[in-house]
Amino acid sequence: MVSTAVRFLSSIAAEASSLCAEPPVAVAFAPAEDQAFMRLALDEARRGDYPFGAVIVRDDKVIARGRNLGKVHDDPTAHAEMTAIRRCVADHGSAVLRGSTLYATGEPCPMCMGAIIWCHVGRLVFAAATKINQIMVPCADIAANAPFASITIKAGVLADEAMKLFDN
Amino acid sequence: MVSTAVRFLSSIAAEASSLCAEPPVAVAFAPAEDQAFMRLALDEARRGDYPFGAVIVRDDKVIARGRNLGKVHDDPTAHAEMTAIRRCVADHGSAVLRGSTLYATGEPCPMCMGAIIWCHVGRLVFAAATKINQIMVPCADIAANAPFASITIKAGVLADEAMKLFDN
Numbered sequence: 001m002v003s004t005a006v007r008f009l010s011s012i013a014a015e016a017s018s019l020c021a022e023p024p025v026a027v028a029f030a031p032a033e034d035q036a037f038m039r040l041a042l043d044e045a046r047r048g049d050y051p052f053g054a055v056i057v058r059d060d061k062v063i064a065r066g067r068n069l070g071k072v073h074d075d076p077t078a079h080a081e082m083t084a085i086r087r088c089v090a091d092h093g094s095a096v097l098r099g100s101t102l103y104a105t106g107e108p109c110p111m112c113m114g115a116i117i118w119c120h121v122g123r124l125v126f127a128a129a130t131k132i133n134q135i136m137v138p139c140a141d142i143a144a145n146a147p148f149a150s151i152t153i154k155a156g157v158l159a160d161e162a163m164k165l166f167d168n
Numbered sequence: 169m170v171s172t173a174v175r176f177l178s179s180i181a182a183e184a185s186s187l188c189a190e191p192p193v194a195v196a197f198a199p200a201e202d203q204a205f206m207r208l209a210l211d212e213a214r215r216g217d218y219p220f221g222a223v224i225v226r227d228d229k230v231i232a233r234g235r236n237l238g239k240v241h242d243d244p245t246a247h248a249e250m251t252a253i254r255r256c257v258a259d260h261g262s263a264v265l266r267g268s269t270l271y272a273t274g275e276p277c278p279m280c281m282g283a284i285i286w287c288h289v290g291r292l293v294f295a296a297a298t299k300i301n302q303i304m305v306p307c308a309d310i311a312a313n314a315p316f317a318s319i320t321i322k323a324g325v326l327a328d329e330a331m332k333l334f335d336n
Contacts, residue, residue, distance in 0.1 A: 075257045076265075076286040077250075089243045097244075110310050111282025114303055118244040118279060135282060136313040137305070142278050145304040 031157075033060070034103075034125055038158045040065070041103040041127070042165070044080060051105070051165035054080040056088050056121075058100040064088035080104060081112035085119060097121055105162040106130050107155070113139040117146045125154045127162035199325075201228070202293050205271045206326045208233070210295075210333070212248060213273040219333035220248040224256050224289075226268040232256035248272060249280035253287060265289055273330040274298050275323070281307040285314045293322045295330035 037057050044053025048067035056064040066084025070076055081104050088097055099122040107129035108116060116124060116139075124139065143151050205225050212221025216235035224232040234252025238244055249272050256265055267290035275297035276284060284292060284307075292307065311319050 073257075074262050075254075076262050076288075077253060077257075077283045079286075082245075085245060086243075089241075089245075094242050094244055109282055109286075110278035110305070111280075111286060114277055114279025114282060115245045117303060118247075118277075120244075133316050135285060135310060136315075137278070137310060142303060142305060147304075148301050 034154065034157050037062070037101070037103045038105070038125065038127055041080075041105050042158065042161055045105040045162070045165055048080060051162075052080040054084040054102060054104045056084050056097065056100050056102050058096055063092060063096055063100070077111065079109065079112050080106070081108050082115055085115050089119075094119060101125060103157075105158075105165070108139045109135050110137045110139075110142055111135075113142040117142060117149045117151065120149055121151060123152050123154070125157050127155075127157055128159040129155070130163075130166065202271070202322065202325050205230070205269075206273070206293065206295060209248075209271045209273050210326065210329055213330070213333055216248060219330075220272070220274045222248040222252040222270060222272045224252050224265070224268050224270050226264055231260060231264055231268070245279065247277065247280050248274070249276050250283055253283050257287075262287060269293060271325075273326075273333070276307045277303050278305045278307075278310055279303075281310040285310060285317045285319065288317055289319060291320050291322070293325050295323075295325055296327040297323070298331075298334065 037055055040055045040062060041053040044055065044065050044067040045051045049071040050068040052068040054066045055062050064084045064087045066080045066087060068080050069078040069083055081102065084102070085097065097119040099120065101123040102116055102121045104126045105128070107126050108124065140153055143153060205223055208223045208230060209221040212223065212233050212235040213219045217239040218236040220236040222234045223230050232252045232255045234248045234255060236248050237246040237251055249270065253265065265287040267288065269291040270284055270289045272294040273296070275294050276292065308321055311321060
């Protein structure tokens, strides 16, 4: 199932890169760096109410972390990506998000992808797409319909590890 | 231009109602009540950083209000609908949102519509769709791809008044 997911994600990644008319704003990390930052997002996911985590990176440094806090905060919008973005805005203001890279263990839902777009995150890296109780709109579709923003999307980084979190 | 917008919105409304397989959860307000609550949302919009406002109604009472606070809070995610939802969650918890009605002066973007879906708002009423610097995904498309949620959408209530806010 996981290999199918990875193939699906690869097709999304290929599609996403073709959808971005503008060149990427964010620095293109090497795969090893992508994996290292994704492991931090996975650490967040393990502590979440649901196993989703995110980190935001700028200039090779993590500037915000987030995990799903939907239950503990009684807030259905407290997805990992939203939590990380809110913390980033609270701690640093919004300007640092422009051109940053956001790592998410799950494919962002339209709510989170919309927030990522509005904050002008330059690069999105996610691990796996989960399909249970999700809003089934690919994040690449949201990006493709935001002509004012430029973002590149990479999918499938440590997808197997992200999917395993749902086995528990 | 406004009449074109209203025709467009009417087609969205017709499409949205056909997309909802489940019966609506929220009470169906009479048009006069919809207009009265939309006027409160328009009042919020007039005070926003950008002219967008929202109110959330439950049992014929306004339980939360919001306006765009993107500039004043330096938060690109502080759209009117998100502001209203966050206030509602902070003041009342999330349970009251389930089956509530959200009035928005603008068609919710994917971020806001995602939040509306995750909170199980039962009915969305919006005035007008603006097309400048928007993520061009209709809110009805987001709703149609969320099989776990049930929401009805009504568009075009006081659309002319909402559009006039952009003239200033």
